[in-house]
Amino acid sequence: xxxxxxxxxxxxxxxxxxxxxxxxxxxxxxxxxxxxxxxxxxxxxxxxxxxxxxxxxxxxxxxxxxxxxxxxxxxxxxxxxxxxxxxxxxxxxxxxxxxxxxxxxxxxxxxxxxxxxxxxxxxxxxxxxxxxxxxxxxxxxxxxxxxxxxxxxxxxxxxxxxxxxxxxxxxxxxxxxxxxxxxxxxxxxxxxxxxxxxxxxxxxxxxxxxxxxxxxxxxx
Numbered sequence: 001x002x003x004x005x006x007x008x009x010x011x012x013x014x015x016x017x018x019x020x021x022x023x024x025x026x027x028x029x030x031x032x033x034x035x036x037x038x039x040x041x042x043x044x045x046x047x048x049x050x051x052x053x054x055x056x057x058x059x060x061x062x063x064x065x066x067x068x069x070x071x072x073x074x075x076x077x078x079x080x081x082x083x084x085x086x087x088x089x090x091x092x093x094x095x096x097x098x099x100x101x102x103x104x105x106x107x108x109x110x111x112x113x114x115x116x117x118x119x120x121x122x123x124x125x126x127x128x129x130x131x132x133x134x135x136x137x138x139x140x141x142x143x144x145x146x147x148x149x150x151x152x153x154x155x156x157x158x159x160x161x162x163x164x165x166x167x168x169x170x171x172x173x174x175x176x177x178x179x180x181x182x183x184x185x186x187x188x189x190x191x192x193x194x195x196x197x198x199x200x201x202x203x204x205x206x207x208x209x210x211x212x213x214x215x216x217x218x219x220x
Contacts (some may be wrong), residue, residue, distance in 0.1 A: 055086060
C-alpha cells in the first residue's frame with residue numbers, strides 16, 4: 001500500500017520519501033520491506049525409497065496400507081504421496097495413474113450384487129444414513145434401509161431385505177454370487193459376518209479390482 005501510494009504521488013509530481021510516508025501512517029519500515037519466503041517442501045530419502053519400492057511392487061496399496069506395513073507414520077506417508085504425486089485418484093473415464101481399472105460386469109441376474117452406504121439430508125430429522133443393495137446385472141434395487149446412525153446394523157438390515165426380497169427367506173442362497181462393497185468399517189465388522197456365516201471375504205488386495213473395493217462370495 002505504501003509503495004503504491006508513493007508511486008501515485010510521484011506521478012502527480014510530489015516526491016515523498018518512504019521514511020516520511022511510514023511516519024505519516026505510523027507504520028514500521030520493516031513492514032514495507034518484508035517479503036515472505038517459503039522454502040520448497042523437502043522429503044527424506046530414507047523414507048521415500050522404501051515407499052517407492054513398495055508401491056512399485058504393489059500398485060494397489062494406498063498410503064494407509066504402506067504406512068502400516070513399513071511401520072511409518074500415516075501422515076508422513078500421506079504427505080510424501082502428495083508431494084511425489086503417487087496418490088491414486090478416481091477418474092470417471094480411463095485408467096488409474098498406477099493401476100488398471102477394469103469394469104465390473106455381471107452376465108446374469110444374481111451373479112453379482114453391490115452394496116454401499118451414503119448420507120442423505122431428511123430435512124426436519126437432519127442427516128440420516130441410507131444403505132442400498134442392488135443387482136449389478138439389472139441395476140434393480142433389492143434392499144434398502146434408512147437409519148439415523150450409519151452402523152453395521154444398517155448395512156445388515158439392507159442385506160436382509162435384499163435376501164428376503166430375492167429368495168423369500170434368510171436361509172442359504174441357491175447358488176453362490178459376489179457381494180461387492182467398499183472396505184468401510186460398516187461392511188467389515190465382525191458382527192456382520194457372525195450374523196451372516198455364509199459370507200466369506202477376500203482379505204488381500206486385488207490388483208484387477210478397484211483398490212478400495214472387495215468381493216464377498218455368498219455360498220449356497
